Amino acid sequence: MTAAQADHARARSDIKELPEGFKLDTPRVEDGAAIWRIARDSKALDLNSSYSYLLWCRDFATTSAVARDAEGEPAAFVTGYVRPERPDTLLVWQIAVDDAHRGRGLAAALLDxxxxxxxxxxxxxxxxxxxxxxxxASNRLFASFAERHGAPHRREVLFDAGRFPETGHESEVLHLIGPFDPPPGPLF
Structure with missing residues (x-):
């Protein structure tokens, strides 16, 4: 095996694979309601309107993903978009796993x-x-993503708590990860 082949094999093995019985897929509009429910039930995410999840599945499906269970239903999701002024940057908006499927590596597999x-x-x-x-959980997820991909990882406050109109919202810390080299070949 050449050094390049070894690097290729190592890069693919560093990717978190979905557990057996799950399939990585692009979200469809009909997934919007299930994704909204997963976000609502997470109790960790800021819940957007159900309408926004339908739009997200229509307009940002290319930069989002779902993990489907054996019946084809969304069990987890990640939504994101490419930043218009930084086309090499994916902003991950939300990531959540249905309570029944947590602890199985779905979030890491979706992100990878x-x-x-x-x-x-x-x-x-x-x-x-x-x-x-x-x-x-999210802080660990993104730190492990950076480590797995050998990418620099910086943090800085993006929106101080005082910028939010409602009281009690914590500051949002921006995680900047990269640059990273892409692993070989898309997974879906």
Missing amino acids: GLTTRTAHDLGVRRVETTITQDNA
């Missing part, structure tokens, strides 16, 4: 699958997201 696809299809080399300090 989506970033692999957008790297190959759109030239993405960086990921950004915002996370509040108290969201330990």
Whole structure:
């Protein structure tokens, strides 16, 4: 095996694969209601209107992903978009796993699958997201993503708590990850 082949094999093995019985897919409009319910039930995300999830599945399906269970229903999702002024950057808007499927690696597999696809299809080399300090699961997810992909990871406050109109909203910390080299071949 050449050094290039070894790097190729290592890069693919670093990708988190979906657990057996799940399929990585592009969201469809008919998934919007299920995605809204997963977001609502997460109790960690800012819940957007159900209408916005339908629009997201229509207008940003290319930069989003769902994990489907054996019946083809969404069990987890990640939504994102390419930043208009930074076309090499995917901003991950939300990621959530249905309560019945947590602890199985779906969030990491979704994130790896989506970033692999957008790297190959759109030239993405960086990921950004915002996370509040108290969201330990998301902070771990994105730190492990950066480590798995050997990418730099910086954090800075993007929106201080005082910018939010409602009281009690924590500051949103921007996670800047990358640049990273895309793994070989999209996963879906």
